[in-house]
Amino acid sequence: MFDHKKGLVVVALENGTVIDHIPPDKLFKVVSILNLDTLDSQLTIGNNLKSSKLGTKGIIKITNKFFEPNVINKIALVAPNAKLNIIKNFQVVEKRNIVLPDEIHDIIQCGNPKCITNNEPVPTLFFVVDKDDVKVKCNYCERMIHQEDIKMK
Numbered sequence: 739m740f741d742h743k744k745g746l747v748v749v750a751l752e753n754g755t756v757i758d759h760i761p762p763d764k765l766f767k768v769v770s771i772l773n774l775d776t777l778d779s780q781l782t783i784g785n786n787l788k789s790s791k792l793g794t795k796g797i798i799k800i801t802n803k804f805f806e807p808n809v810i811n812k813i814a815l816v817a818p819n820a821k822l823n824i825i826k827n828f829q830v831v832e833k834r835n836i837v838l839p840d841e842i843h844d845i846i847q848c849g850n851p852k853c854i855t856n857n858e859p860v861p862t863l864f865f866v867v868d869k870d871d872v873k874v875k876c877n878y879c880e881r882m883i884h885q886e887d888i889k890m891k
Contacts, residue, residue, distance in 0.1 A: 754801040756823040764817045765796030771812045814838040847889045853879040
């Protein structure tokens, strides 16, 4: 739909999830993490939108899709200050900040090829050392991994 006074108008979600306040340079990483290219649901992606808090931001709206906590933790590794809104019957029923937990269980790989988690069937465990700059430390080999080097399983 197009409103000549306002430009493109995005239709409100009846049910689904909105991920808002994504840093523009992280938006497509979040899209990749969520495997949105394989989804059959209606999807709206906006990037470099004006934001009073961030200057610019990215946003993702997904119809009839709700995410498990481990998926939200993956988003937190990439965009730790994003906002998550759950929509039901056109109403926001839950609004929360995406927060990086203190521990990350079995969703990222250790960058150390000699780590036991890369050589044995052992689930990974990382401790979050810095929530602002996103740095994690492997429980087994103690390798420090920075946000830009994190690889999802």
